[in-house]
Amino acid sequence: MKALFRRSAALLAGSLIPLVCLVGRPAxxxxxxxxxxxxxxxxxxxxxxxxxxxxxxxxxxxxxxxxxxxxxxxxxxxxxxxxxxxxxxxxxxxxxxxxxxxxxxxxxxxxxxxxxxxxxxxxxxxxxxxxxxxxxxxxxxxxxxxxxxxxxxxxxxxxxxxxxxxxxxxxxxxxxxxxxxxxxxxxxxxxxxxxxTRDLNEPLAAAAVDYPSARWVAASSSNYAVSNRPTSNVIDRIVVHVTQGSYAGTISWFQNPAAQVSSHYVVRSSDGAITQMVREKDRAWHAGNDNSRSVGIEHEGFVDNASWFTDSMYRSSAALTRSIADRYNIPKDRAHIIGHNQVPGATHTDPGPNWDWTRYMQYVGGSNGGGTNPHTPQSVCGSGYTVIDSATLGSAGTVYLLYNTANGNNCVTTIKLTSLGTATATSAYLEVQGKTRITDSGNFGYYAGPVRAAAPGKCVKWGGKAGASAYDSLFEHCGS
The missing domain is CATH 1.10.530.10 (Lysozyme)
Structure with missing residues (x-):
């Protein structure tokens, strides 16, 4: 799908330009x-x-x-x-x-x-x-x-x-x-x-997409295969792509039956906005033989121009990847979160040398091959809890908000990414609107929390701290 752009060699005459400019032109x-x-x-x-x-x-x-x-x-x-x-x-x-x-x-x-x-x-x-x-x-x-x-x-x-x-x-x-x-x-x-005309910058109800922050624009049915994953095929890979084009242009291309390609998600450079085009249960055509086992994320831009890869894009995409990994129990490491160029038999080079994998994996809350936290948000909060939101705490950790549909409880935990096994200041809190905030704060080796509370028909504030970074939400997720 992507052509590799090659820039020409440096101009051989570059060293002559100053001499030419001195002739017939004021200094x-x-x-x-x-x-x-x-x-x-x-x-x-x-x-x-x-x-x-x-x-x-x-x-x-x-x-x-x-x-x-x-x-x-x-x-x-x-x-x-x-x-x-x-x-x-x-x-x-x-x-x-x-x-x-x-x-x-x-x-x-x-x-x-x-x-x-x-x-x-x-x-x-x-x-x-x-x-x-x-x-x-x-x-x-x-x-x-x-x-x-x-x-x-x-x-x-x-x-x-x-x-x-x-x-x-x-x-x-x-x-x-x-x-x-x-x-x-x-x-x-x-x-x-x-x-x-419908404004695609406006998010839909969470039930309309697999990732609550995404907008929905359906790819042409000629560009993906209907499936029933993960029942039909295990999902154990997330593949990072670069579009070689603009956000709107890529969305339009995936709607074109002639394209014969698609991905599950497209991420915008300027602000990290996300559009979902193929449901995760279906097989988008983005990674050859790995289509059946993977979720594909396209990122607006071109592989040879680093200006497209903004911090907003990295953070937004990382939150999406983290959500996918949590929902399908995919390890957050570079063996399972891969570039298109790492797909067996791939002829593509994206995301290319300008993609900052170190920063991206820090935002995901995973690793580039070193040790990882053995605890997950689900293991801390307990059986039946599902991640519904998260926030990166710099490189030190990630704070998660989870929900249990069986008992109606919310749960917050902060999972450390650095100083693992060493007791450092870490906290997590949950505040139900109209009630006293509940906080777990101290020096912990791996995580803070769990902090649980029921919030029927109420909004919640949640957040936490790890290292020098903190996150505090507004009142949100009302009725969860």
Whole structure:
């Protein structure tokens, strides 16, 4: 599914550039910014707001053209011009600009021009006049269309991402070392017909997904196999992937019957948002012969660009992995939580050398091969308890909230990850709304707790501490 992008060798002429710059140019003159200039020219030529154009490109690729190699869904260049059964924006850009397809694939300036031309064509089709084109908010339906989304819901998700980035601003370095900036600005997008479309950023009821924090968007039934796991097949692996594309683009691709691939979950770079696309009981097509035994998690981004792998993404994905591991009794170690490149017979390289396994496994609450805590949240709280939430306490431990459907009790425990067997300050607490907080605090070798309480129809606060890190929830999980 993923093409490995290779960056060209360092420019041999790099050492000559300072000599050339001294000829015919004042010493104080700044060097040119090719990509910034390309955005400025393209925006002026096609009357597209410059900041909106840059932000759209950033949402697609972080302004990395990957030397003309395609994304997983067949998109090329900084502006992700697509040539696939799902869309033909690359060919349309060639028609609109007169640029050869080869140049649009490999030349950043040509690609930016092509993206601006396609976006303007969509604006024209939607009837935006000269006055409307000056307002970035009026371009929302055109931006939504640019994403080549498979459904209106995914198109809205795509456009929302662009406008959220426009609101927060961007400062990013390109692979060539150029810095591009979009100042944060308040823009009120005109959603038009998309105002009546379901917002995929809104979570569903917990019963609608296997992981309560996830959103649900179903993959095409042509891209996975219905099953009855873990009854039919044991689930004992979690496979980490990188999408080689954007969050919304990957969701759309998994909805396309032609893709013939899918994963159970997709995680967004900017904030760690999670979309579930295949139920865990079913076999997503993501890991070859390991499909029957594994749960697949895709992460937005590209293997050769570390800027996609944010702390929010690591923490959110780790919480998801921890939940899956707890529910299927999967050991939290690198023998059972693996990269796509570790699947037997794999031809893929993701998650690649930029993926920080050490940090990820610390957040998961597992190990990279060293000793592990022999105690689990279930073993501490007792039979019948299931993890419903958790929070990482730096690298020192994880605090868990569990629930027992048989007796209606909650339970909180803090499981240490460091200084195992050595008595260190550790605590866990549970507070039922309207009642006195119950705390277990002291110097413990492996865990604090269990702290149990019934909370029928009530909200609870919970948390704990290990090492220098603490977690305190708001009142939540009401009625658990």
């Amino acid at each position: 104080s003159a700044a060097p040119p910014d090719p990509l910034a200039d390309a955005f400025t020219r393209a925006a002026a030529t096609y009357e597209v707001p410059r900041d909106l154009l840059v932000t759209l490109g950033y949402a697609e690729t972080h302004l990395d053209g990957h030397d003309g190699a395609p994304s997983a869904s067949g998109g090329y260049g900084v502006m992700h011009l697509v040539s696939s059964p799902a869309g033909r924006t690359l060919e349309r850009a060639a028609s609109l600009t007169g640029q050869p397809v080869a140049a649009l694939k490999t030349d950043d300036a040509a690609n930016v021009t092509g993206g601006a031309a396609v976006l303007r064509a969509y604006a024209d089709e939607l009837g935006l006049d000269a006055t409307a084109r000056k307002d970035p908010g009026k371009w929302y339906p055109a931006v939504a269309k640019y994403g080549n989304a498979s459904t209106p819901e995914v198109a809205r998700l795509y456009a929302d991402t662009v406008y959220e980035l426009l609101g927060t601003g961007i400062r990013t370095a390109t692979p060539d070392g150029e810095t591009l900036t979009v100042k944060a600005r308040s823009v009120r997008p005109d959603l038009g017909a998309y105002a009546r």
